[in-house]
Amino acid sequence: MSTANPQALIMPADWRDFFALTKPGVMRLVIFTAVCGMLAAPGTIHPVLAFTAILCIAVGAGGAAALNQWWEADLDAVMKRTAKRPIPDGRMERSSARDFGFALSGLSVMTMGLAISWLAAGILAFSIFYYAYLYTVWLKPRTPQNIVIGGGAGAFPPLIGWIAVTGHITWMPVLLFLIIFMWTPPHFWALALFVQIDYSKAGIPMMPVVAGERSTRRQILAYAAVLLPLSMTPWFIGGTGMIYGLSALLLSGLFLWLSIKVGLRTSATGDGMKPEKRLFAYSIFYLFILFAMLVADRFATVYGIQA
């Protein structure tokens, strides 16, 4: 019997533990961006097929998260934030998480291929492989650039949603991919600044531990500065109208402002890392609203509210 904590008595896992294994907190934004990618795409898709495609992305992402926890159970056991996850807490056999992860992944890719498109299925399979293997097994324990490169995995869902509708890749879904790609480092490093003790305990080379706090702060600022014009590019190339363009300007402007507050500090000055916590919380709000505005913009164009 292999568990992260050999002392722990394994209780039979119930559905709540399996649900927790899919990282539902993080995945709701992953799913939301996929839905938005689908709704913003030019074209139509039968509602049943649209629902199936979203379900496949959600199940695939959940499967990848389960494989991530199967692989990282020992690391999760030493970090306070993750010690209560089903495997390190002794509520689930490691092999159950592995089997669950592979089953969800296989099921989601096959269903996507058979019901929607094999291009969408191929990209879904690649993003599962990207998160569960390239990021989790390969990059995360090796390099402080782990989340910069690994962030690519989380950037695929809107692209998959878009392709499920249109059947092909154009600049717009690639830009949506790039926006999430650039967003991930500030999102994660803001968090890593106030939970860095945990990551160093687990021996994971996260940026604040390896390059230091100061360099991490500067890099957050750099990514946020690139994100501002990048987030407006869909408008510049005529892929969206003004509703999205001005929303991106406002939202990314505030993102940059909060990043400046984090980036120009040398270290926390007895305020409990308030600016870092604020930036992390805002990063999540930012992506939700930015993608919601993308959909609002498309609907406004379709219904003739904007040119």
Ligand code: HEM
């Ligand atoms: C490699 C890239 C990423 C890393 C390392 C990362 C890491 C984290 C961590 C450690 C948390 C803390 C809370 C938790 O464990 O649930 C978190 C929260 C969160 N992340 Fe990320 N994240 C990444 C990319 C993404 C992406 C691509 C999305 C969505 C598009 C996302 C959405 C969220 C959300 C919504 C939360 C809040 C969860 C909650 O409120 O329960 N993250 N992230």
Ligand SMILES: CC(C)=CCC/C(C)=C/CC/C(C)=C/COP(=O)(O)OP(=O)(O)O
């Ligand atoms: C369709 C598809 C496969 C989507 C994948 C979505 C994806 C890669 C999201 C990444 C976000 C995520 C859960 C990061 C956690 O990092 P971590 O696992 O290093 O965090 P931890 O320290 O909390 O374990």
